[in-house]
């Protein structure tokens with residue numbers, strides 16, 4: 160059975176929205192006979208022709224009593240597919256739907272009265288439509304029966320005039336109408352079958368138009384591949400990037416690009432339940448296993464190498480605002496696109512529109528429900544498609560639903576330059592290849608001391624070597640970063656990028672950096688590649704505490720001796736990092752070095768073994 164198609168019906172009050180929904184339910188056989196009898200009888204009691212809008216009265220009663228409405232109750236069947244009508248009675252509800260993604264409609268039907276034409280509320284609904292992401296918009300020019308001389312040229316003229324106005328209003332906000340159909344919701348003309356009363360209309364009836372509006376997932380299959388990584392987990396030796404295919408199709412053997420990092424790898428396997436898959440399409444959840452050890456993280460976007468998404472740090476969004484406090488220039492918000500979640504600074508508020516008036520909001524007007532155009536600058540690069548839907552959060556609370564509008568991709572004008580000196584030539588000149596020894600471990604474990612001594616020792620022996628203290632980066636290249644988890648992680652990424660360049664230049668690069676998160680170290684490994692060697696500098700917590708206290712006393716003899724104060728005083732070594740000791744260093748590839756407390760230890764990576772003694776001497 161195919162998936163339900165979701166339809167949103169909207170239009171100016173009294174243009175016949177409810178009647179059209181009731182008529183659709185009736186003409187597609189969704190109403191039980193008893194319900195039809197009830198509708199006919201109650202219409203007659205009121206001296207009316209059958210009022211199909213009464214079909215929705217039960218729902219209206221529930222709404223009046225503020226009982227939660229299960230919108231999936233309003234549905235009908237066409238062919239083998241179920242069509243669910245998403246009810247969006249007012250503009251607040253509409254925006255709320257947009258926020259929660261409930262507006263992910265496959266099609267929208269905009270009802271416009273043939274006599275009254277496009278009115279203010281119609282325009283507002285059209286504007287709201289432009290904020291949603293509806294694939295097919297159908298305009299139903301209703302009450303065509305009421306147009307005098309419907310059969311004649313006047314009927315056709317009236318239809319053409321209203322259709323033209325609706326099309327223009329839609330196009331003004333960037334929405335194109337898939338089809339425009341003259342209907343009579345009351346009498347059923349062109350709803351489920353072609354009407355002989357409109358000989359001048361040669362298109363299909365409304366139900367056919369709805370049936371031909373390919374549900375989003377089917378049309379999404381023809382779009383470029385996009386999988387937002389939900390989680391990365393280990394299965395034995397295997398790293399699996401799990402996510403749901405948003406669009407396109409993924410197959411074993413495909414060359415994928417992981418954005419924003421830009422790394423590429425082939426799909427070696429597709430883990431799925433209950434059995435592995437050879438390919439997967441929209442809506443399907445898969446676990447991607449790559450043929451090479453590339454770094455993938457939650458929030459990354461997987462795409463085919465040939466059609467990657469833009470990677471941006473600067474973008475404009477259109478945001479429906481739900482908070483009382485409007486967006487402010489300079490404030491930092493969170494921008495969330497699926498599982499991607501980055502901090503973004505508002506660099507400009509480009510404009511604001513009140514969807515009720517389609518004008519700029521009056522001074523002092525409530526900000527809830529306003530639509531803002533914002534210029535944002537993200538702290539780290541993010542992979543986003545144009546028009547992608549995002550949420551904006553402030554202090555952890557969602558405050559707006561947004562569309563990515565203008566993207567300013569990174570590196571659009573960058574071209575990698577091919578060196579005329581290669582790595583082999585550099586290694587031949589230096590007598591060794593470049594590499595990165597990544598010393599990780601608790602603050603004050605002795606990483607920098609070891610790095611500096613190894614640097615001196617190697618230098619004296621004629622090696623090209625450089626020791627880079629990761630925290631020292633904070634005073635220069637990373638001085639724009641804060642000490643939040645994100646800021647630390649970004650600092651580690653930058654250190655890794657610098658280390659990679661130094662190693663490429665043929666240098667033995669010693670990095671000393673707390674880097675407690677395994678994910679950050681895995682990313683560093685991904686950036687540097689095969690030249691990366693992780694060394695865990697092992698020293699007990701007590702030893703490190705002692706060293707930190709001594710260091711603090713040296714810097715500020717009057718400093719309070721309690722642990723928490725000390726932890727707070729530690730530079731990068733805050734309490735969080737103390738606790739976040741890397742419990743499982745990468746044992747296979749890394750050496751283990753005993754630091755602060757002394758004693759000898761071994762490491763690997765310069766092509767031969769080395770031993771560090773507690774006096775700091777290195778023997779190769």
Ligand code: GDP
Pocket residue numbers: 170171172173174175176177178179210212301302303304305342343344345346
């Ligand atoms: P809504 O506010 O858009 O849901 O409008 P309703 O469906 O309640 O209809 C408003 C009025 O228009 C009612 O009195 C209906 O009987 C009438 N109406 C709806 N559809 C038609 C139609 O196709 N032809 C005519 N003549 N009247 C209609």
